[in-house]
Amino acid sequence: xxxxxSLPKKLLAEFDEVLKERxxxxxxxxxxxxxxxxxxxxxxxxxxxxxRVGIISIIYDHHYTxxxxxxxxxxxxxRDEISTSLHIHMTHKYCMEVIIVxxxxxxxxxxxxxxxxxxxxxxxxxxxxxxxxxxDSSFLN
Ligand code: NI
Numbered sequence: 001x002x003x004x005x006s007l008p009k010k011l012l013a014e015f016d017e018v019l020k021e022r023x024x025x026x027x028x029x030x031x032x033x034x035x036x037x038x039x040x041x042x043x044x045x046x047x048x049x050x051x052r053v054g055i056i057s058i059i060y061d062h063h064y065t066x067x068x069x070x071x072x073x074x075x076x077x078x079r080d081e082i083s084t085s086l087h088i089h090m091t092h093k094y095c096m097e098v099i100i101v102x103x104x105x106x107x108x109x110x111x112x113x114x115x116x117x118x119x120x121x122x123x124x125x126x127x128x129x130x131x132x133x134x135x136d137s138s139f140l141n
Contacts, residue, residue, distance in 0.1 A: 054128025064120025
């Protein structure tokens with residue numbers, strides 16, 4: 001099936017550069033692989049369950065109107081799951097926030113997805129692991 005879409009010029013140039021470095025001959029093949037990665041990442045996130053500890057990293061453009069207020073509002077409404085956070089002023093334009101989370105995975109996922117949907121947010125990544133209760137206590141002594 002053929003589709004047409006509009007993309008920011010810079011994003012497409014960066015994508016083409018990655019394809020070139022990876023030896024892709026076809027942009028369509030690159031887009032198909034990127035879509036599969038996106039779908040797999042969502043499926044992986046939706047299959048987790050139970051209590052988890054994790055790290056959410058976010059990169060955003062702090063000049064984008066409202067993005068800092070929106071990120072703060074979302075985090076305040078999930079304060080029970082947030083252990084701590086760290087803010088790094090990466091460049092003149094971009095900030096990185098690293099948030100340590102602990103709690104039920106459905107709340108962690110909701111927090112992650114709310115931030116992913118915000119305009120001005122360039123990148124959000126969640127990595128998580130089981131909360132450690134199943135680790136044999138002998139390892140901890
Ligand atoms: Ni900053």
